Every structure is written in C-alpha cells, then in structure tokens.
Amino acid sequence: MREPQPHEVRTSLGRNLTHGMLDALGRAIVTGIYEERRFPTEADLAAQHGVSRSVTREAVKMLTAKGLLSARPRQGTIVQPATNWNLFDPDVLGWLLDRKFSLPLLRHFNELRIGIEPMASRLAADHAGPDHKAAIRGGFDRMVAAEAGDDDPLDADIAFHVAILRAAGNPFFAQFEDLVSTALRSSIRFTNRFQGRSADLAEHRAVLIAIEAADGAAANAAMHKIINDVLALIAQGGAPGLPGMPPRRRG
Incomplete structure (x- = not known):
C-alpha cells in the first residue's frame, strides 16, 4: 500500500493536529501500511508530517492506549497484532469498518x-x-x-x-x-x-x-x-x- 505523502496528511489533519495525527496513523496501522515496515520514531513522524514532536508523542500515546502500539526497551514503538486492538474503542472500530x-x-x-x-x-x-x-x-x-x-x-x-x-x-x-x-x-x-x-x-x-x-x-x-x-x-x-x-x- 502507498504511504500517505506529507502534504496529504498535513491537509487531512485539520485544525486539531493531535486528533488528526491520531486518525491518520490509526488508519495507516489498520490498513496494514506498517505490516512489513518498522513503525517510525516520533522524530521521523514529526518530520514526515510537518508537526511538532509533542503532537506525535501524544498521538502515539493515544494509539498505545487503544492497543494498536506498544513501546519496548531497545525495540522502539511496535505495531500490535489485531488481536490486541481495543474493539470497544469507537475510533478503532471505525477504522476497521472503513478499511474493508x-x-x-x-x-x-x-x-x-x-x-x-x-x-x-x-x-x-x-x-x-x-x-x-x-x-x-x-x-x-x-x-x-x-x-x-x-x-x-x-x-x-x-x-x-x-x-x-x-x-x-x-x-x-x-x-x-x-x-x-x-x-x-x-x-x-x-x-x-x-x-x-x-x-x-x-x-x-x-x-x-x-x-x-x-x-x-x-x-x-x-x-x-x-x-x-x-x-x-x-x-x-x-x-x-x-x-x-x-x-x-x-x-
């Protein structure tokens, strides 16, 4: 799958950068963009999407709380298997239903x-x-x-x-x-x-x-x-x- 380009993501973020980043990354994870590639660091995400480190950090924290990501020592941030995702979370369920x-x-x-x-x-x-x-x-x-x-x-x-x-x-x-x-x-x-x-x-x-x-x-x-x-x-x-x-x- 093609990864969204920075200008595309930046346009889609809208006024609320954190929730825009959350939605963009959540959809990317659920659609399998990171199945065969390493999830970017916060610094890479910030540079890639043209937002601050604090925005990406908060979005990553929210995705971790939803069960989509986990942070491990010396391994960085890792995408979790779908069995770990919180299906009771409306965002996660919405991304799944929109995916296919x-x-x-x-x-x-x-x-x-x-x-x-x-x-x-x-x-x-x-x-x-x-x-x-x-x-x-x-x-x-x-x-x-x-x-x-x-x-x-x-x-x-x-x-x-x-x-x-x-x-x-x-x-x-x-x-x-x-x-x-x-x-x-x-x-x-x-x-x-x-x-x-x-x-x-x-x-x-x-x-x-x-x-x-x-x-x-x-x-x-x-x-x-x-x-x-x-x-x-x-x-x-x-x-x-x-x-x-x-x-x-x-x-």
Missing part, C-alpha cells in the same frame, strides 16, 4: 447487540421516564420523516437505538452509545442496501409501543427480532456492491 467491509466483523457486532439492546429495551420499558420516552418517540418520528426523504436515514435510525440505551437507566449500557453509533452506521448501510429499503418501521414501531406501554417482555422480543433479522441477512452472505444487489430505494 467485513461480514464476519458485522456479524460479531450484531451478536454483541443481541446481548445488549433487547435487555436495554426491556429496562427502558420498565424504567424510562417521560423525557426518555419522548426521545425514543423522537427517534422513531425521525425515521418516519427519513422514509419520506425529510431526514437522514442513518442518523434517524441511530438516534432511535441510542435513545433506548440512554433510557435503560443502566450506566453500563449508556457506555455502549459511541460503540453502537459507530458500528450501526455500517450495519444499517448493509441492511438498507441488501434489502433495497430503509429500516423496517413496523418492527421499530413495535419496540416503541412496547416501551411506551411499559411492556418489558414485548420490548425485549421486538428488539430481538430487529437484530435477528440483520443476522439472518448476514448469514445469507450478501454484501454491498455484489452483482445483482438491489439499489436502495429512497422515500
């Missing part, structure tokens, strides 16, 4: 969702107050608007699912918000393109109605069905861009 569409990765993510979102829906039905229920309703209303072309389908769908995580009243579930938001973008794109339509409003409405009715069992079952449908599509082996893939219909 992967059905196994998408399946793994939705298997994780099965263990989180149905229970979050049950808890939301049991504990959500008026404000949280209004947020869930607002997410669904946005999905309806998106179906008519008046909102962004991805943002609306994600807003619905995130509102449920927040409404569960469990701080551990709330911590999954960034992870779910990041991975849902790829998952929803896949299901939308494979099915030739946007999210199933009837299935999402069933979750909403159950939560508003304080029916935890029904909310759990309805959310479970949404995610199981995604897993069924993945099991069929369909992937965006394959010949015969139906185009997505807009509202």
Whole structure:
C-alpha cells in the first residue's frame, strides 16, 4: 500500500493536529501500511508530517492506549497484532469498518447487540421516564420523516437505538452509545442496501409501543427480532456492491 505523502496528511489533519495525527496513523496501522515496515520514531513522524514532536508523542500515546502500539526497551514503538486492538474503542472500530467491509466483523457486532439492546429495551420499558420516552418517540418520528426523504436515514435510525440505551437507566449500557453509533452506521448501510429499503418501521414501531406501554417482555422480543433479522441477512452472505444487489430505494 502507498504511504500517505506529507502534504496529504498535513491537509487531512485539520485544525486539531493531535486528533488528526491520531486518525491518520490509526488508519495507516489498520490498513496494514506498517505490516512489513518498522513503525517510525516520533522524530521521523514529526518530520514526515510537518508537526511538532509533542503532537506525535501524544498521538502515539493515544494509539498505545487503544492497543494498536506498544513501546519496548531497545525495540522502539511496535505495531500490535489485531488481536490486541481495543474493539470497544469507537475510533478503532471505525477504522476497521472503513478499511474493508467485513461480514464476519458485522456479524460479531450484531451478536454483541443481541446481548445488549433487547435487555436495554426491556429496562427502558420498565424504567424510562417521560423525557426518555419522548426521545425514543423522537427517534422513531425521525425515521418516519427519513422514509419520506425529510431526514437522514442513518442518523434517524441511530438516534432511535441510542435513545433506548440512554433510557435503560443502566450506566453500563449508556457506555455502549459511541460503540453502537459507530458500528450501526455500517450495519444499517448493509441492511438498507441488501434489502433495497430503509429500516423496517413496523418492527421499530413495535419496540416503541412496547416501551411506551411499559411492556418489558414485548420490548425485549421486538428488539430481538430487529437484530435477528440483520443476522439472518448476514448469514445469507450478501454484501454491498455484489452483482445483482438491489439499489436502495429512497422515500
């Protein structure tokens, strides 16, 4: 793979140099640029990308915390194997999903969702107050608007699912918000393109109605069905861009 040229990286860094450098290096690691070459020193990175040593040092520290790098005595900074990467980190997951569409990765993510979102829906039905229920309703209303072309389908769908995580009243579930938001973008794109339509409003409405009715069992079952449908599509082996893939219909 071609390594980004200094002017290309410098342009992409934007206003926040540290996070720009973090993103540039993170993507380079995940895409395999450093698989067969030594990871540069901080001095080399600073010279290569036209930034200060402090910027590269901070970016390297952040990548180390995410499990992508490690520093060893007399060996310098080393790229870690993918098994050491923190997949719960939204940046790492985003870089992985952007690197190459992967059905196994998408399946793994939705298997994780099965263990989180149905229970979050049950808890939301049991504990959500008026404000949280209004947020869930607002997410669904946005999905309806998106179906008519008046909102962004991805943002609306994600807003619905995130509102449920927040409404569960469990701080551990709330911590999954960034992870779910990041991975849902790829998952929803896949299901939308494979099915030739946007999210199933009837299935999402069933979750909403159950939560508003304080029916935890029904909310759990309805959310479970949404995610199981995604897993069924993945099991069929369909992937965006394959010949015969139906185009997505807009509202």
